[in-house]
Amino acid sequence: MDFHSARRAVLQLLDAVVPADRPALLRWMRTTRDFDEFIEDNNEIMLKNIAEDLRSCLPIETMLSSEQLALQKIQQQPEPTVHVDAFLYDEDFIDSLCEEGKMSRNYCMVCGSHQTAPLRFISHSFSLVELKFIYNHVLPDLSGKILVDIGSRLGTVLYGGYLYSSALQLYGVEMNEDFCQLQEMVIKKYQFADRIKVLHADICTQDSLLQNADVVIMNNVFEYFLNEAEQARAWEYISHHVRKQGSLLITVPSLQEALSGLQTNIQLSLWVEEIPLTYDVYPEKDIDREALEQIHLYKILQH
Ligand SMILES: C[S@@+](CC[C@H](N)C(=O)[O-])C[C@H]1O[C@@H](n2cnc3c(N)ncnc32)[C@H](O)[C@@H]1O
Numbered sequence: 001m002d003f004h005s006a007r008r009a010v011l012q013l014l015d016a017v018v019p020a021d022r023p024a025l026l027r028w029m030r031t032t033r034d035f036d037e038f039i040e041d042n043n044e045i046m047l048k049n050i051a052e053d054l055r056s057c058l059p060i061e062t063m064l065s066s067e068q069l070a071l072q073k074i075q076q077q078p079e080p081t082v083h084v085d086a087f088l089y090d091e092d093f094i095d096s097l098c099e100e101g102k103m104s105r106n107y108c109m110v111c112g113s114h115q116t117a118p119l120r121f122i123s124h125s126f127s128l129v130e131l132k133f134i135y136n137h138v139l140p141d142l143s144g145k146i147l148v149d150i151g152s153r154l155g156t157v158l159y160g161g162y163l164y165s166s167a168l169q170l171y172g173v174e175m176n177e178d179f180c181q182l183q184e185m186v187i188k189k190y191q192f193a194d195r196i197k198v199l200h201a202d203i204c205t206q207d208s209l210l211q212n213a214d215v216v217i218m219n220n221v222f223e224y225f226l227n228e229a230e231q232a233r234a235w236e237y238i239s240h241h242v243r244k245q246g247s248l249l250i251t252v253p254s255l256q257e258a259l260s261g262l263q264t265n266i267q268l269s270l271w272v273e274e275i276p277l278t279y280d281v282y283p284e285k286d287i288d289r290e291a292l293e294q295i296h297l298y299k300i301l302q303h
Pocket of ligand 1: 175176
């Protein structure tokens with residue numbers, strides 16, 4: 001329905017209301033928060049435009065032939081798993097793709113039968129809700145601060161930080177050149193270059209950047225992209241260089257979970273202190289709380 005038809009429909013509806021109840025209805029329409037979900041803020045519109053631009057440059061699975069190990073690791077998961085990028089495709093978008101037959105939430109357990117089971121979805125990017133949670137509810141005021149996103153991929157953390165925080169500089173470090181080019185395209189188009197910089201590099205070459213960072217973000221950076229020995233080495237490197245006292249580290253999943261199964265000498269209790277988070281910040285909204293609960297915040301201890 002376009003604007004003019006919708007306006008006519010609303011006026012017709014008001015006309016049909018019992019006259020005695022009309023003032024109460026109008027008062028409710030003026031004051032209710034029930035419309036909040038329809039009123040998107042401008043930053044959200046900008047992030048959705050960026051997502052649209054990126055969707056048009058990427059295949060639907062949002063994985064590139066330049067990331068063979070990640071593709072293999074998804075195929076080797078014990079449960080059938082697909083990658084659906086949560087920044088590019090929100091739940092409503094996935095529903096419409098499923099209706100069009102371009103995506104499926106289920107796989108057939110016995111070929112040809114109607115027995116199906118849900119596919120496991122993973123995302124290599126934060127969703128819009130997760131980004132807003134991080135910048136509006138997890139992190140303090142970032143005025144004058146330096147933020148580093150390790151493995152910045154599509155750049156979601158950087159764009160979110162540009163729009164939802166006052167961070168002085170937002171650095172993304174990404175080892176995949178194709179994704180660096182995509183980030184550069186967005187930075188140029190949306191004029192983010194005054195506060196965002198993307199470095200095409202392995203994080204294990206960025207000691208001084210990590211030493212100067214006030215906030216470091218790590219959204220499941222290594223699990224799908226490095227073998228176990230490389231993951232252990234990268235974590236050792238990070239625990240040596242992310243040392244600025246009082247700086248903050250956000251990880252998905254928790255550090256305990258990310259390090260379990262890896263052979264490292266990292267003593268978490270000497271490096272960080274976990275700061276408990278409140279995940280109940282959107283009680284009225286239908287959001288993926290499990291995804292929010294994967295987000296963990298740590299403060300770097302004195303050394
Ligand atoms: C799960 S994605 C995170 C995306 C992004 N930070 C977000 O939250 O939306 C992880 C990214 O880290 C990159 N990566 C993995 N190991 C890296 C390393 N050693 N140095 C730099 N980037 C790395 C991968 O190429 C991948 O694009």
